[in-house]
Amino acid sequence: MITRILQHELKRSLRDGRTNILFIGVVMLSITSIILSFRDYQLIHEQYLENVHQVRVNWESQAEKDPHDAAHDGTYVIKPIYPLVIFDKGIQAYTGQVVHLGAHKRNQSTINESKDRSGMFRFGELTPNFVLVYIFPLLLIFLGYNVFTEEKERQTIRLLLVQGATFRQLSLGKWLALFVQMFLLFLSFMIVALISFSFLEKEVQVHWSEWAGLALTYLLYFTSFTSLIVLVSGKAKHSGSSLTILLSIWIVVTLIVPKVSTNLSGTLYPFPTLQTFKDNIIEDQTNGLNGHNFWNEAAQDFQKEVLEAYGVSSIEELPIEYSGLLLAEGEKYESEVYTKHFDLLQDQYKKQQLVYRICGVFSPMLPTRFVSMALTRTDYGFLWHFEDEAERYRVTFNTALNMNIAEKAKGIDHYKAEASLWSSIPKFQYQWQAVKELFLNHLAEYLISIGWAVFSFLLMLFVNRTIKFV
């Protein structure tokens, strides 16, 4: 019975000229978005390699100078780009692209693309993710809003039911038909994406599970929409009202809930202002972390330790330059202060994330988008990870410079390191977060998505068990 309904529905859909035009339109849009993203990535990746090279050249071509001065002038690390970015650009444009590494200070990443864009940028970009999140559900609505209302308006529904099909069977058949159309469209989308992806020059290998993870999250998203569409069409009296209701759902899910959840998370768990954040760090640095100030007490302990280690009784007797050691040790301490406060920010973000998860109950778009951004490494989690890695490198970088002072500057006034020092400092190597970790971090999002898909499907079956004719 159900397969017969499915066949019939698919045939009807195929013969509907309007449906075909919409279908073709969306396919064209998908391909355009993939091609544009593809080109975009190539360009950005090229620029990335070029800039990484240039930053290093600048660093290595410094004049002879005090290593600590060089640390103050610092260098940059550039945020790497994961090839899957062709799928979803996420928050990339709104986060910094580089971190300036200097002495004593952890900087946030800077150079936001969005700052160099006009207000029109806020309308969004034609990316695959945009097509999937906004346009696909819209197409599904257009395809399916009248699966039942049309039958009601033509009164054919009575005939169908008289023939012995139950309303639930009909619902299931129509659901399947819509699902199959969606699935075929999405499948062809993924194939185009995969093909163009295989042409990309990339240094990172993308694991198949990441593709599967992406496909799964979007499929769950579309499934929820499919069920909602059949449900509404089954309950609505007219095609007009069915379409109106579905469009309202679409707006709420894709536009309003994300904005409201953003406002909610920002209001419930606000970040401190930059000034407060800095003031807190300065306070910890002057008053001391865990009640002791490095430059006062701990420095004395450290001095004692060093003297003991070398078995001497005064700094002058040390075979190495003590100020270098002290700077290196101080840098570690300061970094700890920074880490503490950036961790507090991250904790605050984790609370915000909770709000987004709860709001995900009202919009399947939220969990979908979060998983999508996580797997394409364009989410907040990636930015934190990168900035933390950069900070770790900053300590290494400063230690290397300060140890040079310790080893070479003993007894020299106005010590200047040789220019060869700069190239001996290790390069920044970013290690991408393991895929398994990403999946584990976003288990909640998957659960919410699955919940949405299952719940909406069951709700459809439950609500569409009977039909009223008057």
Next chain:
Amino acid sequence: MLQAINLSKTYGKYHALKDLNLKVNSGEIFCLLGANGAGKTTTINLFLNFITPSSGKARINNISVSENPVETKKYVAYIPENLALYPELSGLENLTYFTGLANKTYHKDHLVSLLKRSGLQKDAFNKRVSEYSKGMRQKVGIAIALAKEAKALLLDEPTSGLDPKASNEFSDLLKTLSADGIAILMTTHDLFRAQVTGSHIGIMKEGRLLEKFSSKKVSLSELEKTYLNHMNTAL
């Protein structure tokens, strides 16, 4: 009052209506009988300028319909087969609204009296139309026609779907209206209703008016015989 002169409507090669000549004077009730597709509704649509004639003329009050559609609609009222009104308004409010569209304004009391005249029960006046039956809606339709002070009334299958009692009431109502000098043109499948209500009867088939006669001159059985005779012989 209503006059068709060689009125024709063709769709490509298909003749929906062919050379119709018809006259309905004030005080007459003309019933058009015929099977589906005989051209009955086409005739009404032509009088309302819902479609434009391929040739010939429809005239209301001696004014050409296709040349002065807005002007002629002032004299004519129309009740479609399934009269729909605004469900969120009451009968009285619907009446007020449509009277306004016809560019007429009356005191509420007058409108109430029109509803009474059309036979709608009093307690329904202020109820929402969503609660009305078909017969009740049609009575509001009559009231709309009365309010418009229409000189001619076009009815498309007015009694289909009404129970016999309601049909009977409706026939009586139409007779009263025609006695007041209104020209009525109605279409129907119902030989009995046509014989009882109409002052004149016309039989249509495949776009042609085959025969017209005064209903007083034929009995119901004669009418039935003539009708079936026409239906069974090819043109």
Next chain:
Amino acid sequence: MKGITLQLIKLELLQLIRDKGFVGLMLLLFVLMLLAVFNTYQYQDSKKEEVIRQQEIVQQADVRLIAQIDSLNQGLASYENSYTLPTNGVRLTYNNHRITWLPFEPLSIIANGQGDIYSNYKKIVLYFNDSYEMTTQELISPLEQLFGQLDLSFIWVYILPLIIILVSFNILSQEKEAGRLSLIASQPLKLTHWILGRLTIRFLVINSCILFFTAVLLSAFQVSLYRNVEAFAQLMVILILYSTFWFLLSFIINLLGYSSGKSLILLTNIWVLFMFLIPTAINQIGEEINPVSSRLEVINHHQAVYNEMENKLKEELIRLFETHREWSSDDPVTKDMSNSTGWNINYLAKQYIAQIKHQPVTEAYEQQIDARNEWLRQFKILSPAMIMQESLADIAGTSTRYYRSFLKQAIEYAQEYRWYVFKGLFTNHSFTSDEIRSLSVFNFEKERVASSFFLDIGTLLIYLFILIVGCLILINKNFDY
């Protein structure tokens, strides 16, 4: 005649009031607007507070410095080292920075615009941070920027057209589907006039609602309409033109006589076209045609210039003091790197030289950005939604143009301020309390952002004109009944 019209209008209104969908939509509009205003108010309030706090920090530091200079002059205080003296320019370098800020426009509450991307203040220090990019970046979740804020601008640009579509798409088709059309068409009036009449009433109702909601909400959140009549009038004009656009569009679709479903799909597709497809396409094309290299290159250039300068520092310094003779001094303290004054002079001079050498590249880059923005701005005429969004942000003073003009003005101010202070600082001048008091204060010149209000109005009027022509072509159409 007049009585009839009034009665008809009354009955139309009655229908609207009894229509649960319509009332629901108006309520939704109000609730969304309330949420939006509340949210924007909170958001901008904290930004305003932050600006005031930053101003206070500068003021308090100045008051402290002045008091220290005064007490030093009165012999009440003494300092061990010359470089810790309050009269020493070192104090101005590290303790007393200046502040520049972009004041909020009276109607700023209507649009957050780029306010979540840019900060409304910028610290001016003697060492350099003059790149547009190197502005203060408040701590904000980038997700907020990605999803965007819920503000009035969003509701008016995106949601209002949808509400208009939903209340008007089926004026005709609904009559047809409910079976009332023939009864209406049998009345002595033109059907198209009747549709227009019904649409006009809905237009008036919705616009009155918006006017009323806006007036109430703005007043409730402390925006005086009385004192900002002009801006409010501008806002209303642009809103009415925008809603007229959508109503006319809906009128045309009604005149085409399609079924409800088809009309709604058509209108929704037009909505998607104007809200998403055209803007995103323009953004992409803009990038293709006006590619701007990454700002990283600018930073790399600065780094390269800096290295180069350090490599021949002596000559560069000599050249600097030749260009700025008023900055050169014979005071040996200014040359002695082992004291803080000398070190500081050397440090600032190095930054200055590198900056001056780097400046042409920065300026060229900013010009490129401005050129791309201007290029894109021209194409906002391709979508009324873009015109509307930009126009609202302009009225609110939160558009990109405002923020970039602010940064430009801040940098000009910084230049002026530095030249003044360097003259004293490089010559080891003792700053007096009067000199500190009379340090110049930043003032944002709004006039430098050219208003595009009339241009926006003009473009929208052209849109309306085109639609009206379309309506006139279709208005004599006959319908199938």
